[in-house]
Amino acid sequence: MMSRVHKDLRFTDTPKRTESIRVETGAGPVTCTVYRPSAAAAPAPVYVNFHGGGFVIARPQQDDHICRYIAATAGCVVINVDYAVAPQRAYPVPVTQAYDVTAWVTESGTANNWDGSRLAVGGHSAGANLTAAVCRIARDRGTFTPRLQIIDSAPLDQLADPATKQSPIVKPLLTPQLMRVFTAAYVPDPADLAHPLVSPGLADDLAGLPPALVITAENDRLRDEGDAYAKALEAAGVPVTHRCFEGVDHYFTHTGPAPDGKEAIDLMATTLRTALTA
Secondary structure: OOHHHOOOHHOOOOOEEEEEEEEEEEEEEEEEEEEOOOOOOEEEEEEEEEEOOOOOOOOOOHHHHHHHHHHHOOOOEEEEEEEEOOOOOOOOOHHHHHHHHHHHHHHHHHHHOOOEEEEEEEEHHHHHHHHHHHHHHHHOOOOOOOOOOOEOOOOOOOOOHHHHOOOOOOOOOHHHHHHHHHEEEEEEEHHOOOOOOOOOOOOOOOOOOEEEEEEOOOOOHHHHHHHHHHHHHOOOOOOOOEEEEOOOOHHHHHOOOHHHHHHHHHHHHHHHHHHHHH
C-alpha cells in the first residue's frame, strides 16, 4: 500500500520532460530523476527529494506526483534520488548516498543549469529521516546550508519499541511488526539505533540546522516523534513551520485522502518557493 499513489494525487503532465542522471558517491553510483520547471529563469534553484518505503522499498517513482507538482509550482529543479535500500544495503549506505548526492548537486550547478547555492532538501517517511541526516552532516562538516528541509511523516526515533507508538485509530497503516521489520533490515546492529543519523529525534544538539517544514498526521504512529522534533528544533533556535493534518494517517501525501494530500503537497511547494527565492 505504501508504494501506491492515490489516483487523484497524480500530476502526470507537469513538467512534460524528465531526465536521468547518474551520480557517483562514496557508497556506489546513484541514479536520479531530474524534473525541470517549464517556465523559470535559468539557472533555477534546486530541491533534492528522498522517497519513503521504510528504507527497504526502492521506488522513487512513488514520489513522481510530488516532484512534478513542486517543479511546476515552486519553479525549481527537482532531483529525485534512487538511493540504495536494505537489507542488501543497510545503514550507513543510504545516508552516505543521500549526503553525497546532495553535496554533488550543490557543486555541479553550472554544468547542469541549476543554482546549487539555492538548495533545499526533503523527504517522506524514511526519506524524511534521511533528510534530517543530510542536514546534520552538512552542518557538522560546514559544507553547505540548505535553505529549507522538509520533514514529512518521519521515523525519528528508531530506538523506541514500535509497540509504544500509539495511534487514535484501531488499524493504522503502520503496525509494530512492520516497523520492526523495517528497522531490523535498515539497522542490523542495535548499537546504531540511538545514533543521531539513525534517530535524529534523540539528538540534543539541533542548533544551526536549516529552517524546517515539519508535516505530521494525526493518526500516524510516528506523529508524536514528529511533533516532538518540531518542538525541539524550535527550542534550538531553528525556524520551524509545523502542520499536523487532522484525521489522516501515515503517508497521506501519497495514499490520500486526496484533498488533504493535495493541501500538504501545496504547502511543501509554496514553502519551498518562498525559501528558495528569498
